Amino acid sequence: MNAGFSAASVCTMSKKPLGFVLLLVLLIPSLCARAAQVGAAEIGAIGVEATGVGATGMKATEVEDLIRHMDALWRGETSKALLTMTVTTRRYKRTMTIEAWSHGKHRSLVVVRKPKKDRDVATLKVKENIWNYLPKINRVTKVPSSMMAGSWMGSHFTNDDLVKDSTFEDDYQSSITFAGERDGRAVYEVTSIPKADAAVVWGKVTIVFEQSAMTPLHALYYDEEDVLVRTMRFDQPREIDGRLVPMRMQLQPEDKADESTVIVYENIEFDVPLQESFFSLQTLKRRR
Amino acid sequence: MPVNPSVFVFIAWRNIWRYPVRSLLTVFALAGGLVMVILYSVLVEGISRQMVDYATEMSTGHLQLHRRAFVDEQDLYATLPWSYLDAIETRLPDISAAPRLYAAGLASAQASSTGVLMKAVDAVREPMVTSVLSQVRSGTVDLGPASPSEEGLERHNVVVGTQLAKNLKLQVGSELILVTQAADGSIGNGLFRIAAILNPVDTAFDRTGVLMSIEAFQAMMYLQTGFHELAIKTRDTADLEISQAALDATVRRLTAEQPLDALGGAALVRNWREINPTISDMLELSRSMVIVMGFIIVGLASFGMLNTMLMAVHERTHEFGILLAIGMKSRWLMLMVLIESFFLALISALAGAVIGVWSGRYIQRHGIDFSGTMPDGYDWAGMSFEPVMRGHLEPAHVISACLIMTLVAMLSSLFPCWRTVRLKPAEVMR
Numbered sequence: 199m200n201a202g203f204s205a206a207s208v209c210t211m212s213k214k215p216l217g218f219v220l221l222l223v224l225l226i227p228s229l230c231a232r233a234a235q236v237g238a239a240e241i242g243a244i245g246v247e248a249t250g251v252g253a254t255g256m257k258a259t260e261v262e263d264l265i266r267h268m269d270a271l272w273r274g275e276t277s278k279a280l281l282t283m284t285v286t287t288r289r290y291k292r293t294m295t296i297e298a299w300s301h302g303k304h305r306s307l308v309v310v311r312k313p314k315k316d317r318d319v320a321t322l323k324v325k326e327n328i329w330n331y332l333p334k335i336n337r338v339t340k341v342p343s344s345m346m347a348g349s350w351m352g353s354h355f356t357n358d359d360l361v362k363d364s365t366f367e368d369d370y371q372s373s374i375t376f377a378g379e380r381d382g383r384a385v386y387e388v389t390s391i392p393k394a395d396a397a398v399v400w401g402k403v404t405i406v407f408e409q410s411a412m413t414p415l416h417a418l419y420y421d422e423e424d425v426l427v428r429t430m431r432f433d434q435p436r437e438i439d440g441r442l443v444p445m446r447m448q449l450q451p452e453d454k455a456d457e458s459t460v461i462v463y464e465n466i467e468f469d470v471p472l473q474e475s476f477f478s479l480q481t482l483k484r485r486r
Numbered sequence: 487m488p489v490n491p492s493v494f495v496f497i498a499w500r501n502i503w504r505y506p507v508r509s510l511l512t513v514f515a516l517a518g519g520l521v522m523v524i525l526y527s528v529l530v531e532g533i534s535r536q537m538v539d540y541a542t543e544m545s546t547g548h549l550q551l552h553r554r555a556f557v558d559e560q561d562l563y564a565t566l567p568w569s570y571l572d573a574i575e576t577r578l579p580d581i582s583a584a585p586r587l588y589a590a591g592l593a594s595a596q597a598s599s600t601g602v603l604m605k606a607v608d609a610v611r612e613p614m615v616t617s618v619l620s621q622v623r624s625g626t627v628d629l630g631p632a633s634p635s636e637e638g639l640e641r642h643n644v645v646v647g648t649q650l651a652k653n654l655k656l657q658v659g660s661e662l663i664l665v666t667q668a669a670d671g672s673i674g675n676g677l678f679r680i681a682a683i684l685n686p687v688d689t690a691f692d693r694t695g696v697l698m699s700i701e702a703f704q705a706m707m708y709l710q711t712g713f714h715e716l717a718i719k720t721r722d723t724a725d726l727e728i729s730q731a732a733l734d735a736t737v738r739r740l741t742a743e744q745p746l747d748a749l750g751g752a753a754l755v756r757n758w759r760e761i762n763p764t765i766s767d768m769l770e771l772s773r774s775m776v777i778v779m780g781f782i783i784v785g786l787a788s789f790g791m792l793n794t795m796l797m798a799v800h801e802r803t804h805e806f807g808i809l810l811a812i813g814m815k816s817r818w819l820m821l822m823v824l825i826e827s828f829f830l831a832l833i834s835a836l837a838g839a840v841i842g843v844w845s846g847r848y849i850q851r852h853g854i855d856f857s858g859t860m861p862d863g864y865d866w867a868g869m870s871f872e873p874v875m876r877g878h879l880e881p882a883h884v885i886s887a888c889l890i891m892t893l894v895a896m897l898s899s900l901f902p903c904w905r906t907v908r909l910k911p912a913e914v915m916r
Contacts, residue, residue, distance in 0.1 A: 285671055288749060289563050292671050316672050332665065332675040335639055339594050339665050339675075344601050352671025 275302045276472040280464045285353045287457045292352065299470075305477035306360075310351070321350070322482040323360050331482045338479055354428070354449050354459040358399065369396035370403065377409075384409035400427075411435070411442040426452050439468045494818065498825035501798070512794040513834045516895060519787030520838025521845065523780040523887045528846040528877035529854075530772045535878050536871060538758075541765050544687045546758045547584070547615045547717035549730055551737060554751025556714050562589060562669060564750035565712030570740055577736050580721050581729065584608055584615040585713035587703050591666030591674075593696060595654040602650065603694045604664060606703030615719040618687070618697075623648055625658035625682030629699035632679035635661065642702035643681035647692035648862075651683045658682060664696065669709040676706040689865050730757050776883070784891045788898040795827055795902035806906060807914035820903045827899030834895070835888040843884060849877035 277300045284293045295312035309320040320331040328341040341348075346358040369392055376387035390403040401422035406415045417430040428451045432444035445463045502509045542548055551574075553564035571585050587606035592599055609629045613619055619627045625645075632641040644662060646654075656662065660680045668674030678698065686692040704710055720729040734755045741753055759766040799806075806819055856864070857873035864871050 287671070290670050319673055330665070330673065332673060335663060335675050335677045336637060337594075337663055337675075337677075339592070339599065339663060342592065342599050342601075345592050349667055349671075351673065352667055 276300065276470050277466060277468050278470045278472070279466040282462050282464065283351070283353060284460045284462075285351075286459075287352075288454070290352075294351065299472060299476065301472050301474055301477055305474060307477055307481065316351075319351070320482050321360075322477060322479065324477055328357055328360060329479060329482060338483055354451055354457065369393060369398050375404075380406070383415075385415065413442045413444055428452055434462075438466055441468070494822045494825055498822050499829060501822075501826050502829055505798075508794055508797070509830060512790050512830055513837060515787045515790035516784075516831065516834030516891060517838035517841065519783045520835060520887060520891045521842040522783050523776075523891070524838070524842030524846055524879075524884055525849065525877075526779055526783075527776045527883040527887065528849055528879050529875065530776050531880050531883065532850065532875065532877035533871070534769045534772060536876065537765050537769065540687060540871075541762050542719075542758050543617050544621070545616055545618050545691065545717075546761055548720045548726060549581075549718040549733055549755060549757050550761055551716040551718065551733070552714065552754050552756075553746070554754055555749065557754055557756075558751070560588065560590075561750060562707075562709065563711075565709070565714055566716065566746070566753060567712040567744065569744060570737075571713065571716065573740055574716070574733070574736060578732060581733070582611070582614040582719045584611040584717045585700070586612075586715040586717060587700060587707075587709065588714050589666055589674075589703070589707055589709075591664050591696075593650075593654065594663040594665070595656055595660060598654060600650070600653060601694065602664070602696045603691075604666070604696045604698060604703065605691075606698050606700045608700055615717050618684070619645070621685040621687055623683045623685045625680070628681045629697070629702070632681070635677055639677055641677045641679050642698060642705075644678040644702075645682045645684055645697040646680060647684050647695050648686050649692045650694060650696070651680070653693075656680050656683070662696070664706065666707065668707050669711075672708070674706045674708065676702065678702075686862065726757055730755060780887055780890055781894070784894045787891075788894045791827065791830060791895045792898040792901065794830070795823065795899045796905075798826070799823060799902045799906055803909065803914045806909050807911045810909060810911040811915060816907045816909065819906045819909075823903045823906055824896070824899065827896060827902075828892075831892045831895035835892050838891065839884055839888050842887070843879065846877060846879040846884075850879050853877070 277298075279298045279300075280295070281298065282293055282295050285291065292313070294310050294316060296308055296310055298306065298308045300306040304323075304325045306323045307320065308322075309318065310316045318331070318333040322329045322331070329338050330341065331338050341357050347356055349355070350357050350360060370390035371393055372388050372390040374386055375389040376385070378384065380387075386407045386409055388405045388407065390405075392398045392400065399421075400419050401424060402420040404418040404420070406417075407413065408415055413435050414432045416432060418426055419428045419430075421427050428449060431448045431450070432446070434445040435442045436445050437443075443463070443466060447461045449459045449461075451457055551566065553561070553566060555561035555564035565587075568585075571583065574581075574583055585608055589604045591602055591604050593602040607619070607629070609619070609627075627645055628643050629645065630643060632643045635641055641661070644664075646656060646662075651657070654662070658680055662678045662680060664674075664676050664678060666674045678696075684692075684697075688695075700713075718729075718733065720726065722729075737753045737755055746753065809819065810816060853874035853876040855874050860873045863873045
């Protein structure tokens with residue numbers, strides 16, 4: 199082979215770089231709080247502007263209330279979840295049962311429970327680093343920066359999606375671009391634009407929240423040319439520990455209509471007792 | 487008056503040796519130019535042949551068969567069924583075929599990790615098509631199962647290039663971890679042992695290639711459906727187009743009998759020129775460069791010829807005047823000067839050809855050794871060459887170089903000839 203015999207193709211061979219997923223539930227199960235918090239934090243920063251614009255229809259006090267509400271939601275820092283991930287591509291369809299723990303937004307551990315072939319394959323994320331534990335060879339490998347654009351566990355998520363989630367607030371400037379009724383529901387639309395110096399994949403990310411419960415409805419990911427690249431949909435909200443959490447998420451790449459990755463929660467617990475030290479390479483290797 | 491032309495030949499020959507030193511200098515200049523041209527063509531031909539050999543013998547083979555989607559985007563799933571291999575081998579007994587599989591992955595060793603291109607080959611068929619497995623720098627090429635790791639986990643042998651071994655600090659016997667995305671979407675992974683390190687041949691392979699057996703590849707990638715590439719060596723390289731057409735027809739018949747899945751695209755037969763257009767273009771370019779350089783070198787040397795003949799004519803002006811006065815026709819004078827130039831050119835061509843062929847053969851046999859300054863050879867057009875540059879003497883090139891030289895030398899003597907024609911006996915005899 200000749201055309202493909204280059205380092206560049208080695209990196210891009212598996213999947214198109216998809217980039218960042220704001221609401222990757224796997225690793226940030228308190229997603230509704232998290233997502234809204236991103237928007238709200240920025241509303242704080244641009245509070246005056248938001249009020250001044252008036253299009254949002256929000257008063258300064260309301261913005262502050264929203265921030266406080268989101269902060270309170272976010273304080274529940276740890277979580278434990280059991281979920282199934284179904285990946286459908288043109289070439290294969292596979293369903294995995296996954297157990298996931300998280301601590302804040304910087305630490306998470308994911309272990310595959312089913313199918314048998316992938317049993318005990320585990321991923322640890324601490325800040326911007328990802329390690330995989332592979333039981334077949336009993337080794338922990340760190341995912342290098344060159345492989346960040348690669349698919350995570352064969353899904354439509356990339357390794358980068360897991361990492362960039364932590365730095366979303368630093369990388370993007372968010373503002374409320376719409377507040378009002380849409381499709382019979384009162385919604386907020388938060389649009390995030392990357393900051394000038396941020397090394398990010400997306401040109402624009404738009405998230406629509408339902409107003410009263412602040413649950414996300416869908417997120418749209420655009421590239422630098424403002425073309426929609428992929429859509430994440432959220433549904434089946436369920437109240438857990440006083441938060442309304444969507445139990446099902448579907449990631450849909452726009453250029454492949456017949457492909458998708460669907461995540462369904464079987465259960466989520468918040469505020470479980472978990473130490474930061476739980477998210478270590480030792481745990482990664484021990485949990486098989 | 488009947489004229490015997492042999493008289494002019496005789497006089498012209500005698501005239502050359504009136505000033506032997508001057509004539510010999512001219513001959514040296516022309517012959518030297520000719521030697522330069524011959525040596526240049528010997529080197530270019532040698533490098534060209536080496537490139538073709540490397541391109542075909544080392545990895546590409548003469549022909550290759552792929553799916554369209556694999557050529558375009560290295561689609562992992564764009565495989566040709568294994569039944570095609572058997573069918574091609576039975577239907578075209580005159581060719582040797584070697585199946586290959588490719589996948590991108592991440593290789594980790596103790597110290598570091600890097601992206602690699604895994605290449606699976608058939609250890610029995612591959613040596614019949616290319617010599618990639620024989621370019622061993624250290625270790626022995628063995629693609630079978632290796633000794634288990636310290637914890638008793640199963641391992642396979644792999645072979646890597648020199649640069650990758652250097653980058654990952656690998657030696658023969660080192661352990662290598664390969665992680666990739668398998669065909670079913672799972673994380674394909676495996677433990678491997680370095681069985682051998684290969685000499686650099688293909689620059690890209692040397693940096694990122696990992697060779698393994700097809701069995702090890704299938705166990706890691708869960709890809710049983712077929713192969714990505716079939717490299718083919720034909721018996722006779724001269725009729726490459728005929729072999730290509732035969733293979734193309736066979737593959738077309740096969741696809742009619744056993745249709746391929748729609749996603750991977752059609753089967754594609756290409757020859758090495760189509761696969762490596764840069765090398766093919768480069769060969770064309772360097773061959774035309776030989777002709778251009780040849781004309782420049784010979785052209786410069788011909789100024790010596792021009793000078794000599796101008797002098798020869800000038801100093802004999804008086805003599806020519808007398809000959810003209812006693813009835814010699816000026817065109818015969820011109821013929822005499824032309825024959826004189828021709829003799830000079832002929833002597834130069836003979837001397838140049840003899841020296842050129844002799845030194846060309848030396849370069850062909852012994853090569854020019856650069857291993858003192860470049861122990862690892864040199865890279866050109868994405869290929870690594872051995873530090874000894876070997877020439878190749880092509881008799882046809884020597885003959886055409888001699889013809890070019892004679893032609894240019896004769897052209898440069900036209901000006902002195904023209905001056906003899908214009909001589910006026912009354913003026914020059916004064």
